[in-house]
Amino acid sequence: MNALRGPALLFCPGTRPDRFAKAAAAADTVVIDLEDAVAPDDKDEARALALAELSELDPDAVLVRINAPGTPWHDDDVAALAAYPRVPVMLPMADLAADVEELAPRPVVALCETARGVLAAPAIADAPNCVGLMWGSEDLVADLGGRPGRTPDGGYRPAVEEARTRILYAARAAGVVPIDTVLVDIADLTTLRRDAEAAVAAGFAAKACIHPSQVSVVREAFRPTDREVAEAREMLAAAAEHGGGVFRLDGRMIDAPILAHAREILRQAGDDAADASESVTS
Template sequence: MNNTLADLPGPALLFCPADRPDRYAKAVARADAAILDLEDSVAPEHKDRARDLVTAALADLDPDRVIVRVNAPGTPWWEADVAAVRAAGARLVMLPKAERPEDLEALAPARVIALCETAAGILAAPRLAASPSCAALTWGAEDLIADLGGTTSRRSDGTYHDVARHARSHVLLAAAAAHRPAIETVYLDLDDVAGLTKSSAEAAQAGFSARLCIHPVQVDPVRAAFAPDPTSVAWARGVVAAAQQAPSGVFRYQGRMIDEPLLRQARAILRRART
């Protein structure tokens, strides 16, 4: 299986608590996909009911725009979650605390977004991405820092600590090496729209295909940030058109030498524009 950006919804993927069925359809309509969350959003005493609610609702929701986040392997709910999503025919599943390819494959035939958020999961990212069940990789800064015994993923100026930056880059590289999409993690400050927009634009520029959102107010800024600006789209279209007329693999366009890496960047801009 060779998943591409076109195989996944995006760029704004919105979490929705699985024990709030009144929000399911709203989340699907609001974002590019809804992540019905059986893990962090649901208290332990409500998890069995939430699982039943999700599996009952899947038949009435667009299966290509719904992702079910199950509970992590080793938890009391893992086996029941696996059985439920398989029986319900869920097409997209998010696996938290992903560390072993065999856990992704246990969820087959669903395609799995592997959430790397432990030290073992970050180091296993290349093997997770290589799994035939892997649809994409994403990562989580706060769970990673907790796993490391730390207290915060960010410095006082708001930037990530080096270990979080390394984990993010490692996941992005592992996804690209396996030809899988990479999804940027959540942005926790709901009031900082400017920060969300800047962070999302940088993620798109670096190669991330989509972003996880924790509130509906984040959807539009993420979409706008991932959409290339008209100037970039015009440049990319010009480069691709010029390449078709170029007598060799290296050519001049608007005073700049264009070779294969820049041509691939132009094509990536056009893919984002279509998305």
Template sequence: MTFVMGPALLFCPADRPERYQKAAERADAVILDLEDAVAPGDKQRARGAILAQLGSGGEVPELNPSRTIVRINPAGTEEFEKDLHCLAHTPYKTVMLAKAETAEQLRLLEDYHVIALCETAIGVLNAPAIAAEPNVVALMWGAEDLLASLGGTSSRTDAGGYRAVALHARSSVLLAARALGKEAVDAVYVNIPDLAGLSVEAGDAVASGFSSKACIHPSQANVVRSAYEPSESDVAAANSLLQAAARAGTGVFQYNGRMIDGPILKHAEATLRRAGART
């Protein structure tokens, strides 16, 4: 089974099975959350909900396993072990490990494709080693848990932008993921009504190199998708640039008054990949 990441990943509390179908319809992939979205006393019920929506033959009527991620509790906890016991009875093979901190933790999940959520100081510092593990398919970073691990109070300033330490973590996780050839997922935008702010942040995620952005509400998914979808003019400009490069036949050339070299051409190729085009 090949997992399909897509740009918009939507968290769905695992103890709310009535929301599974809506989440699947809105987003490119659903993250069934057994960790922070579920109260401690409801975690067993949440695992039961995941199992209950499987058909008698193990089929999944609502969720496609190739587009479903299960966020499990941190390694070393009793809930982690219970989560793995539950997953062993499902077709889901892609998990998100909450508060991933060491490469050794990833080896406990050797039978799964793992999105490692680096959301503590240790996890961010160890991001390169985590990304190097062969079963890791992506890294994601988390802002609020990170600040909590530092003894801070908020990842953002009063103006709404990330504090310097959060931006450092965001960049560190992105660099680690991409350096090791893995996907990179940007953190959630918690101000749900502020779709304009989400659009700006998602646009920055695209420009910076994140392959996806996580969402916490169905209304956010289309905003993220729109940020990742190049406009017709963007696609036309990228195609024209690559055609000019083919005609030039040199490493560096001028185009519309700009110097064009290898990195600029890679930017154009990335635009076409997002558009689903072929050069």
């Protein structure tokens, strides 16, 4: 697995194998959840159900969120997945790089949702088998001992926003995929849209969802506008004609960072011209 498919990841309870294929079809990546979505008494059943269905899913579009290190179910989850070495896992409560490295060579998306995990995020992201970094707002607020992490206007409180930013920086610095947290209020699509727009503007590559109704909102927020795509194509075409170096376009200075952003816009839009232009405009 070279890269996570995004921008919309969708969690699906491990106890509902009837929903796995539907979730995979609805989102870019389905996250089969053996942790929070499964009651303690149902852990063994969920694991068995998930394992029975994994062969029917695209290994490049599925994650399995296993139980956290130190829990009674973690080792059994890891052992059961040995039959599917290509399937990446999402590791909750990731506090140490060693937690990720112990799962090597399996690809891991590390979920940092404690104060310790957020502070250790740079080292965690640098683990050789780490392919993504996600933060978890609800568990983090509980770990911090604070009040609800949202302000009255729906934004994040400063301590929570700092954690979000740290995860983004750590992921980008290590070259792994930064993933924004879920919104647990399924009906609040307004806040979800605002969160997703802020995430893509900041530099997150994906956002996690807990209900299919959230997927289209996330995809729309991450999809570049027609105007952005047209401007990116114009910049790259002009750069190809110019032959390299800094140049002016419509009164604006165009240099390498701006062209890199234009290529990213086209990649997000699924435009093959992004890759074709890289050798010409780099």
